Amino acid sequence: MRKDIDIFSIVKKLQAIRTLPVILLTITMSLILNSQAFAQDFGDSVFILPRMTVLILLLVFSSAVLLYTKWAKAGKKLFIRKIAGVDAVEDAVGRATEMGKPVLFIPGIADVEDIETIAGIAILGRVARVTAQYETPLLVPVRYPMVLAASQEVVEGAYAEMGKADSYDKDTVRYVAGEQFAFTATVNGMMMRERPAANIYMGGFFAESLLLAETGNAAGAIQIAGTARPEQLPFFVAACDFTLMGEELYAASSYLSKEPLLLGGLKGQDFVKVLIIIAILIGTLLVTFDIGDWYTNLFDVP
Amino acid sequence: MRTTIPIIVAFLAGTLLIVSFFFHPETIWIGDAKEVILQWMTIVGGFALVLGVVSIVRVNARAVQRKSEGWFYKLMTVISVFAMAIPAMMPVTKESVGGSIFYSIFPDSWMGYLGTGSNSFYDWLFNYVDAPMMETMFAMLAFYIASAAYRAFRARNAEATLLLFTATLVMLWRVPMGEAFLRLFSDNLPGYINTYVMGGFNVAVQRGIIIGAALGAASMSLRIILGIERTYMGK
Amino acid sequence: MDIWEKLNTIDRRWIYLLMFLSILFPTIFVMKFPIELTPEAEQLYNAVEELPDSSVVMLTFDYYASALAETEPMSIAALRHMWRKDMKIITLSNIPLGGPTIAERVTREIAKEFDKVYGVDFVNLGYKANYVAVMHGLASSIESIFPTDYTGTPLSELPLMEHVKSYDDMKFIYCVADNATVDYWISIVNAQYDIPVGSGVTAVMAPKMYSFLEAGQLTGLLGGMKGAAEYEKMVGALGTATIGMDAQSMAHLLIIFLVIVGNVGFFMNRRKAKDAKE
Known part of the structure; x- marks a missing residue:
């Protein structure tokens, strides 16, 4: 069972130690007040005022996500549509277990600062729990050392959580090569030699997407891919059994967890999307009737 | 503690990066915080490279030691890592x-x-x-x-047929020989493909995916910053 | 097994062989179909053409060696166009492996054609990690991000860099890329520092770039080898992209042919299965 720790609960705990927030606030305020800016004109010299539109949108977005998360926490039922690609993940691992073959998972080939990689690693955590449970071998080749460290942590944690810490092999997650096509060649070789029964690609992919997916297809593996890069989607759609498109990648880990707290975030995101669609429609109408300059200027952020 | 401290660090780093976007870097330190954090990230990345080298050497050296299948290629991999790196660092x-x-x-x-x-x-x-x-x-x-x-381009249903037809038009339009062929039907046909298919339908779809993905990324970032999403920490 | 079933289960190596032959054939027998210009390529050409002579521009080499066939002809044509207008060029790369080395080789090669001198007419800044930080940093001071050029010479010793301190001293950014760095040149440098950005990208990336182009965030676009061939045509110096067009034409036609054959096989098999059911 997941312990309910988030930043709000941490802040609650910290409130018990009353001095700590006061000290933090004092340090922050003194740093701000000591800066040159406060000696000069406050306002435009400190804030980048034209960016305030972003601040407003950020607040609306954050409020929506937090509100839905709160409702989810309170037990309100939230409908989330089925994502076939995510549902297929467990089936794919099950198939690999039956066949006695490994599962190959690639958390993209971007570095850890890329949010797609984080999404990939989050899904890896869920997949590793299932492979640990069934004791199915897992192969996770990575391209960047930072991704190696983060993925190792996640996989090790998943095995420990399932009570299978002894089955965890330190080389499950392995650094393969920093160069894109050296990485691809190695992984393709791995697919042809070790013949994984399931290949899961989740994260940021580039020109190697089709090279990987076609080789996996030739090796007869069931393939599930997910990326937020529109330019690589056609290749995955052509060569994989299931593909998560764009935001589905970010939703996948929450969806897999089935925890209401995480699903609330998805609903908040959907609400903002509706607002954006309305904003686009209003903009289109205003610009069509040539009265939309003020409106487009609102969104012209430097 | 293994969960609390990383959540606090993630919250502070994430919030600082967001807040710094709204402040002038020349006039206030918080506006420059983004630069500083990004530099820290580069430094941490440099140290993490050692982990990568250790991993690649360990995995391959073990195979060489056991003389497992393809051990020669694994040996070449290890030699190549050092052959490129050492002279470059001297x-x-x-x-x-x-x-x-x-x-x-x-x-x-x-x-x-x-x-x-x-x-x-x-x-x-x-x-x-x-x-x-x-x-x-x-x-x-x-x-x-x-x-x-x-293998995959099959006219299985109406949508797939439409996709197939559009893709064929674009493939023809993108090469001189195909463009010459299209001009046999109408001189304006290549222009129409550019305007309506690439500049119209394509842009609409791309924007849809980009906006959706951007919202997904923002929502995921928010969940990470607030400590709601912790799977990436192995929790 | 009849021919239609065989078509459905054809060994993919036959397809590879056909593709190999379709690329080989036009490299031996040159066909030279006329290259028509697209408005987005013309827009990029005109943007550079309309800059005052001797302007300072930045040309990025944000690509790996793997995409050379598509991207290098763009860089070469751009260099020829810019130096014909006697522009001062600053090159850099956000790609560690390849970019700076390619920039060094290509610029020095083309510089010989125009008698351009390193340090006076062009400077190669090389590579610095963390492209987001680099792009922001160049807005305040180039020297703070790149204290030396690619060869290790301090920027203060290069005459060109005496007058070029940040984006404010540049008129245009011409970004040739095979990866997502171009998105950041647009969303960070164009959006936040208001400097026009034009780009040449691989064919796979081009469809995405149309959204930026339509929004006016991108000033002109070259898409893949075809885009490079168009630029070569406009500059009037035909190069490898123009030569490659015949091979690309044949490859596209082969794919269309394969799709048609595959669909015919698919429908024949479906009809057979339907007949067998009845």
């Missing part, structure tokens, strides 16, 4: 860090071959070994695209 001149000691041991004639400059050993390996290999791998896409298109 001091280029006597003034470079450690240069005076290095060139008191080794001859000065080595200078031109070390580092990453033109005519260095690294440069030679890059131009004549690495680059052709990369180009070959990229060129293989042509073969893979052909086989994937043959």
